[in-house]
Amino acid sequence: MNQDTLLSIKDLTVHYVLHSGTNKAINNISLDIRRGETFGLVGETGAGKTTIALSILRLLPVPPSKVLGGSILFGGEDLFKISEKKMKTIRGNKISMIFQDPMTALNPIDKVGDQIAEGIMLHQNVDKREAREKACEILEMVGIPRERYDEYPHQFSGGMKQRIIIAIAMVCRPELIIADEPTTALDVTIQAQVLDMINNIKNELGTSMLLITHDLGVVAEMCERMAVIYAGEIVECGTVDQVFDDTLHPYTKGLFGSLPRLTGDKVKLEPILGMMPDPANLPEGCKFADRCPARTERCRRELPELREMESEHMVRCHLADLKEPEGEG
């Protein structure tokens, strides 16, 4: 493990065992998050992004979820091997989470300040007054006047609620923040404010962040490195520059081709045909083969390995070495 690696996921496989069959949510996922960086995890609905987030925090519902293998190393310890008691000292304290929906993530009958202070009381040996003071400090950091400590969630707008949720996640000054679509529910001008604020606080506290999103624009803006996940597998990862400017996987290329652009001339959209395979019924070989314009017989038969093409830039595709393999098919 590299010295500045904060969290290391190795070969993580999580399935959901249901009456109707087994949902292979994520398969053999490996990724590292370094100190201070923002790592982007991109994928569509059902790709397995949130399952990864919940695995790290050990918040997966059991049953139906089942961790079939892999490890998550954090500070030299495997999070799957420590006791629940120990996990409670990490969850919300050293690793915390920002949830997507600001409308449902807050308790409607609790003062927002108390909801922030709860984390401090739980994890730090402080009295009520001190906790209140710390909660007020973090409120100001996220741009809410401390006078609003005693107000309730319904008195805040959506953007303000999301700031409170961020304050709750940040209040114990965690080493890692998992942000699951933190701005998806917000309007674009409010999103810009919130992203800007997250960046400022993150830099100030030196926090690392795992940013889960479907929005490639947000990734370009916020992240240093990224992984693209499809049907429970990483199909491409690398620095943001590598993945954006030297895209290797046909799925990643398809995502870029599906995006209407705000800048430059109008380019016809080239959507990816078809849809993601059912995680209960995954194909043998490459999971993307059915939708891939360049697929070969081998792609259907044999699952491609995640290979390093150049330093850091990895891709899961048999055809990645061929120059210009895609596009026409």
Next chain:
Amino acid sequence: MKAFVETIGLKKYFDTPRGTLHAVDNVSIQIARGETLGVVGESGCGKSTLGRVILHLLDSTDGQILYNGDDITHAGKAKLRDLRKRMQIIFQDPFASLDPRMTVCKIIAEPLYNNGMRDKSMRAARVAELMDTVGLPPRFSDFFPHELDGGRRQRIGIARALALNPQFIVCDEPVSALDVSIQAQVINLILELQQKFDLTYMFISHDLSVVKYISNNVMVMYLGQTVEYAATDTLFGNPLHPYTQALLSAVPIPETRRKKDRILLKGEITSPINPEPGCRFVQRCIYAEDVCRQKDPMLRAVAPGHQVACHRAGNL
């Protein structure tokens, strides 16, 4: 330009316990036959209400609605019944806008039955034709909505809207709930259908890139009012209203090495209830002056086909 769908000074106010909510306030649009007007703005700016008032799903408070030159503002029941065949809507949420207890073919057949097509085999033939038009394989006809993914559900919503051969369709955030790869499929479908059936669209969205891709003209709304209205290329190439500028600069661009000078707006949208006189954007505007607080800015043409409601537009 001869307008196919037009509103003149359209208003929709709601009475609330706290005062009058100005949802749509003096909005005039013109859409030519076969063209698309994109309507953008943030939550609560009145864009969906505007669409619903034009379709008579809500009554207007004041102003006029013209359809093919015909004033339909106060159309009676019989006339509305006829109009509704020609004006349709595609809703945002393909999960909530379909009856969960009806099969795909029943959902698409319902408007046909309600409008007098009582012959079962004729209806079945038309449903099959519509499913083919929107790219739904026939095997799905006996499925229930919950058995299908968002993209396919949205295709059902589109097929239902097309059932009666409409001329004008309000598309209310039709792709917002979909994943990008599916979103692109549906956008292309909407464009193909426009070509094929000479459809006129009002395309409501908060996603500026999608609006840019699909529209001929774009109107930006803020708190019920039009703040800027222009041809798509003009609006995106030379935005003049400070709100449009901020909106465009706030969109994260999926490209590397694009460090832009972002205009970060202060605060959030103010209340549409009993709005103060003066420009409604004034509290968040970096260019605000005294005149902006005192006088309502009128929508004025700064160039042919480019209208802005800002006292200072042009000298910023």
